[in-house]
Amino acid sequence: MELKEIRKKIDLLDSRILRILNYRMELALMAKKLKTSIEDKDREKEILERIRLNSTGLINAEFVEKVYTEIIKESKGLQQRDHRLIGFQGEHGAYGEVALRAWNSEWVSVPCAGYSAVFEGIKKGLFDYGIVAVENTLGGVVGEVNELLVNTDLYVAGAVELPVYLCLMTLPGTDHRDIRSVYSSSQALVQCHNFLERNHLEALQYYDSAGAAKMLAEDTPKSSAVIASKLAAEIYDLEIIKEDIDDFERNMTRFLILSAKANVAEGDKCSILFSTAHRAGTLFSVLEIFAKHDINLTRIGSIQSGAGNYTFFLDFIGSNKDEKVISSMEQIKKVTSSLRFMGCYKEKRVD
Amino acid sequence: MKNLKLTTIKVKNQARTLVKVKDITIGEGFTVIAGPCSIESEEQAIETAIRVKEAGADILRGGAFKPRTSPYAFQGLGIKGLQILEKAGKESGLPVVTEVLDPRDVSWVCEYVDILQVGTRNMQNFSLLKEVGKAGKPVLLKRGMFSTLSEWLSCAEYVLAEGNPNVILCERGIRTFESYTRNTLDLAIVPSIKEVSHLPVIVDPSHGTGRLSLVERMCLASIAAGADGVMVEVHRNPAEALCDGDQSLSPPMFMSMMKKVRKLQECMVEINALDRESSK
Ligand SMILES: [Mn+2]
Numbered sequence: 139m140e141l142k143e144i145r146k147k148i149d150l151l152d153s154r155i156l157r158i159l160n161y162r163m164e165l166a167l168m169a170k171k172l173k174t175s176i177e178d179k180d181r182e183k184e185i186l187e188r189i190r191l192n193s194t195g196l197i198n199a200e201f202v203e204k205v206y207t208e209i210i211k212e213s214k215g216l217q218q219r220d221h222r223l224i225g226f227q228g229e230h231g232a233y234g235e236v237a238l239r240a241w242n243s244e245w246v247s248v249p250c251a252g253y254s255a256v257f258e259g260i261k262k263g264l265f266d267y268g269i270v271a272v273e274n275t276l277g278g279v280v281g282e283v284n285e286l287l288v289n290t291d292l293y294v295a296g297a298v299e300l301p302v303y304l305c306l307m308t309l310p311g312t313d314h315r316d317i318r319s320v321y322s323s324s325q326a327l328v329q330c331h332n333f334l335e336r337n338h339l340e341a342l343q344y345y346d347s348a349g350a351a352k353m354l355a356e357d358t359p360k361s362s363a364v365i366a367s368k369l370a371a372e373i374y375d376l377e378i379i380k381e382d383i384d385d386f387e388r389n390m391t392r393f394l395i396l397s398a399k400a401n402v403a404e405g406d407k408c409s410i411l412f413s414t415a416h417r418a419g420t421l422f423s424v425l426e427i428f429a430k431h432d433i434n435l436t437r438i439g440s441i442q443s444g445a446g447n448y449t450f451f452l453d454f455i456g457s458n459k460d461e462k463v464i465s466s467m468e469q470i471k472k473v474t475s476s477l478r479f480m481g482c483y484k485e486k487r488v489d
Numbered sequence: 490m491k492n493l494k495l496t497t498i499k500v501k502n503q504a505r506t507l508v509k510v511k512d513i514t515i516g517e518g519f520t521v522i523a524g525p526c527s528i529e530s531e532e533q534a535i536e537t538a539i540r541v542k543e544a545g546a547d548i549l550r551g552g553a554f555k556p557r558t559s560p561y562a563f564q565g566l567g568i569k570g571l572q573i574l575e576k577a578g579k580e581s582g583l584p585v586v587t588e589v590l591d592p593r594d595v596s597w598v599c600e601y602v603d604i605l606q607v608g609t610r611n612m613q614n615f616s617l618l619k620e621v622g623k624a625g626k627p628v629l630l631k632r633g634m635f636s637t638l639s640e641w642l643s644c645a646e647y648v649l650a651e652g653n654p655n656v657i658l659c660e661r662g663i664r665t666f667e668s669y670t671r672n673t674l675d676l677a678i679v680p681s682i683k684e685v686s687h688l689p690v691i692v693d694p695s696h697g698t699g700r701l702s703l704v705e706r707m708c709l710a711s712i713a714a715g716a717d718g719v720m721v722e723v724h725r726n727p728a729e730a731l732c733d734g735d736q737s738l739s740p741p742m743f744m745s746m747m748k749k750v751r752k753l754q755e756c757m758v759e760i761n762a763l764d765r766e767s768s769k
Contacts, residue, residue: 314568315593337596379568380600 146311153375154356157230159209164248166213167221168264176217182210221246224267224395225256231348231370234269237298237393239369240488241269257286260398267295267397273437274302274391277325284441287394287411287480288449294409294481296395300488304330304347304384307376308363309354314379321350322365329384330365339363351376392437395483405482406457407436410467412474413449421450423473428454431462458482495649496642496656496686505687508627508655510584510603513547515627515657516689519754520718522586523743524550525725526695526733527563528570531577537725538581540740545747548604549574549583550720554590555732556610563731571601578603586629592620599624609634609661609696612644622651629657629720631693634664634672638681645688658682658690659720662697671699671736674707679714691718695736701727704738705746712753721746 139147170176186206193202222245226234235247248265250256256268270283304326308317319340320327327334327341334341344350350364355374363379364370371378394409414420428435437453456463458479471477490497507516514520523546528534538549553570555563566573571587578585586604589595590611598605604627611617612633621628628648632641645656660679662672674697682690692714694707708719724730724737738746 314597315591333600336599378572380572383600 149375150309150355150358157373160230162209163213163216164223164246166217167223167246168248170217171223171264176214185210222266223248223264224269225250225259225265226269227251227253227256227271228346229348229352229370231351231367231373232346233300233302233348233367233391234271234393235348236367236369237300237391237488238269238395240300241296241298241395241486253280253283253286257290257292257396260292260396261290263398267395268292269298269393269395271391272394273439274325275388276329276386279439281441284439284451287451288441288443290396292396292398293400294394294483295397295401296483297407297485298393298395298488299485300391300393302384302389302391303368303382304365304389305368305371305381306330306333306363306365306379306383307351307354307371308379309358310375310377312363312377316361317363317379318361319359320363320365321353323347323350326365326384329386329389332385333380333383348373401481401483403484404457405484407453407455407485408458408463408482409451409453409480410470410477411449411451411480412470412477413443413447414474420473421448424450424452424470427466427469427473431466433462433466456482490639490642490685493639493642493646495654496645496688498685498687503687506654506656506689508657508689510548510627513584515691516717519712519716519750520547520691521545521747521750522548522550522691522718522720523723525552525730526722526737527552527555527565527731528573528577529566529731531573533725534573534577535580537723537740538577538583540725541723541743542581542583544740544744545751546583546723546743547718549578549581549585550606550722551577551585551587552732553587553598554594556588556590556608557732568597571598575601589617589621592617595620595624599626603627604629604657606659607631607644612636612641615644615647618644618647619651622648622653625653627655627657628653629659629691631659631661632663632675632678634662636663638678638685642686642688645686656688657717658686658688659693660690660697660716661693662699670697670703672697674698676707676710676714679711679716683715689717691720692716693720695720695722695733695738699736701736701738701742704736705742705749708746709749709753712750712757719750 189202189206190199193199224245225248227250229249238247253270256270259265260268271280272283273279319342321342321344323346324343326347347366348370351366351370351374354364434455439451440448443449505516507514523541525537528551534551551574553565555565574585574587584603586606587602588606588608589598605621606629609631630645648656662674665673667673679690692711694704698707711719722733722737723743727734727737727739730737
């Protein structure tokens, strides 16, 4: 190995060590949500003991104890501050996290393996909030999330509409002429189909776009690139070859911010969920009520819940303090078999 | 010229090729392409872009892959340069042109720019010509520094034969025994092209003369010769340029040149009207 190559490997490793440390701090903040006091001497002793036993090679026990004393100190310091934890689906750098940063950059975002882990985490109190994608202008509705929404008692605390900029990125110093394969989520690959064809690149599916970026940074496969967010490029120290490579002009994803408690802050948008009896005209009667009250609907979606039964999602413009919203809700209650007011909130449109 | 099927005029009053790039039509009026020899940094490119736009340029130029005489000279910023050029184009609202050197780069360069340039040293790089012919973007084909008119058209023929009709020819000077100027700008080629080909032709007086003091005059002469436009090198600070600083105009010089260009263009309208009258 040449010096340049060794240094490159060290750089990759350093950024990986930092990401792992960040992950450890996230876990510490999650642990705090479940325990009563920050100080736990027994647990600290246990950690240091285990670490000392695990020290190998060039890493001696004394050094490792010094490092870990600092890490524990830092994580206790973080635990003392009041952090808002918010779960998102995917690895760091996922579009949910991009949307979240646009909503509130102070919140701590925690990656979750799947959407159900986001819902679970909020319910269990690990997260104060969760952010989930509900629909995309190209890919339609996110079925899995809608399914979870129907069966949840969580509330909507906000919404973000995010333009999705898909970027092609490589390990630093990769020559664009050497790129052969491109890893990303199946949706991202489909949306960049023409770009990949034009440049003779092979599309390889990965479970998640940000996950692909992480894999590239850690496994360093040869002749490879990934399609992911700009944020992912920053997090995994990757070099962007081309921004905004998808084949479509308008690629927007809408995210909902969920919480275990109903939103009390001012809002100008509302979401409801209702089921109607299985007979003709019931959906129409609900829509009629909105029309008579002159309320603008912004989204309507449906999901089959049991044989022949449908549950509808409906978003509209207005506040739950508006007279016409209150009155229409009362009337809708009468014509539906179930009605759940999911929240009144603000929606942010990112440019 | 009997092997030229697509580039030459076949019938009397044959329509001339118009190359459309965004809101600009090359072959109609007089198109001015300006910008730095090479993209050096984001600030340099964007500042130059905005200043040439203010002065009235139609298209922005900037090199990312540089064909340098010496392998030790600045080779350009590559992909990074393309990213900057694209951004400078967006910020200034100008379409952009850059040179492509390698057939493997053609599809990539297309992702960032509006016009592909094939440089003088690559005029007869046939695999590159075929590749840009397939690319679906207009091609600015510079004249090889040792090439005759028919050799040049033959190269344009390669691009057209691949199904790409949007070729802009660019005279950039040829090698002669004259050494005062970097090359000898062959302005007679402009009306010559007009006699035999329907393709638009522009002139590059920056490389054609290699001398700052001659650029403006040769630019005006190009208008009189009937060229469809010019391509000139402009650097925000020529003394600091990493490439071709000696022949690059400063933004104020470009601004003053542009005033004269537009003035002469107006005069040419009258002169061209006289032409039409006498040919009746
Ligand atoms: Mn130059």
